[in-house]
Amino acid sequence: MQTYTRDGLTFDVTDSGPADGEVVVLLHGFPEDRQAWDKLTPKLVEAGYRVLAPDQRGYSPGATPKGRTSYGLHELGKDVVALLDAAGVEQAHIVGHDWGGAVAWQLAGRHADRVRTVTVLSTPHPAAMAWAFAHSDQWRKSGYMVFFQLPFMPERAVLRQIPGLYTKTGMPAEDAAKYAERFRTPQSLTGPLGWYRSMPASGAMLKAMRGRGKSASPPSSDGAPRPSRKVQVPTTYIWGSRDFALGRAAAEKTGEFIAGDYEFVEIPGAGHWLPEANADEVAEALLRRVRG
Template sequence: MADIKHHTVRTNGIHLHVAEAGQGPLVLLLHGWPESWYSWRHQLHALAEAGYRAVAPDIRGYGRSDKPEPVEAYSMKHLMGDAVGLLDALGEQTAVVVGHDWGSAMAWNCAALHPDRFRAVVGMSVPHLGRAPMPPTQLFERMFGEKWFYILYFQTPGVAEAEFEADVPKTVRTIFAGTPGFDVTASAVQAKKKGDRFLTGLDTPATLPDWLTEEDLAYFASEFSRSGFRGSLNRYRNMDRDWQELPELATATIKQPALFIIGEKDPVRAFSPVDAMKALVPNLEDILVVPGAGHWIQQERASEVNAALLAFLKKLPA
């Protein structure tokens, strides 16, 4: 099994912790919320053994990467700048960018707005949605009305941080192994009312799914116990700022080869339509729906995701 090496890279004015394995064409792996480079542990090994240079940073605000204080430091412009700067720091002109959850949004936007640096793109769980017709928080308020919705709950600094940091092991166990608070189809989430917290009414399971070990959860918990949740939550607090700062996403198309992977039971499907991205990504090779899988797709179904990812990569021009 290929060794994973850890080092720190300076990019875009900050320091990012990076996990890296293998040599060859660069594949950049961008994680989502509330995760870590560790979410790509299975892909790092598989890509390295297949002849690729696989690099998975802790996104700014997470793990051992820098955590700037201002909320606006977590805008999509800054995150894309981190990704482009990471290529520069690694001495690479281009990369295939792969993302999951918020990392997927980053990957799509990097491909759309920096096509000279990202030669292909793979998104997981979150489709490419372009630019909303109005600021996202306004859109969510229209969509959900008086219903509780996690992204709106996250908007006030300090509130979700206090909830999650009160018992970090319980928080990560509930989110990864239980009913996640972003599952708007779950009865426990539908029963929430404004003023409730993210974890209100959610069970914390004693038994873990077969794809997740106690050691895995302990790693995530240790990372968030050290870093806190503020940086990761600030990503959600920039959605309206992104809408204002990136109007070009309204007309940008992604012309690079692309692949989208999502779990059949991923709750994101309930509020992020997949078919709409076909017009925005004309060279979308496939929308791969993995039967029975949920949101944490690259961890839940590592072998299937790795097979699809490697098959896609092998078709790309050298």
């Protein structure tokens, strides 16, 4: 399959590997696209897995709705469920990096019946992230999220920083060049920034980011309080010790929100761009997880 649809939106997807293999879904982050997995996919295919890597909402040209509420995590998670339905798959191994990791946590918590295992790169469990806002310097690391709420200006600011935005924080130059080609206009960044603009629907997230958050978990994307639920599916969390955006406090706290089979993999010296810069280490941990 090359595309699939949901609610009038058309998503581009790369479908690799044997049609009868266990399915691994790869969810990219910001500002990336399905090319993030180009180094990892061949390793999974060689191991016998079918790999589905979509350009997610806001990234696929046919799936860029207007309005910040269109980019809430509940919608992003349902997009992946629709992908599984279109592929005829009851359950899949879910892998996510950065914002794709947030979607992976959403699926593991809210659609666990469709998730065989979950592997998250860089992004801590949302309850651990909320805790870190109030108990560490994470709110400083995440301060850019407040700026991203503004109209128009963030698109131009991010565009001016590409490709240095990537290379200065550890991404290989050849990968940075691909994304510089992908995001060439302010308009190409509006959909991706919609994910950030969906966040502070109730203002609670902004409060937490100022270091005054009290709750153990952030609000849902529609502003309603979200109960702290422990993830029940087998889980691996992979974190780079030099991640510029996501600190150690939330990384180490994540395990408290996982019930049962859990592995925390710290890659010493690695930064944020794990799929591009640390594909071998990621593949090793991921294959260990999906093989059980």
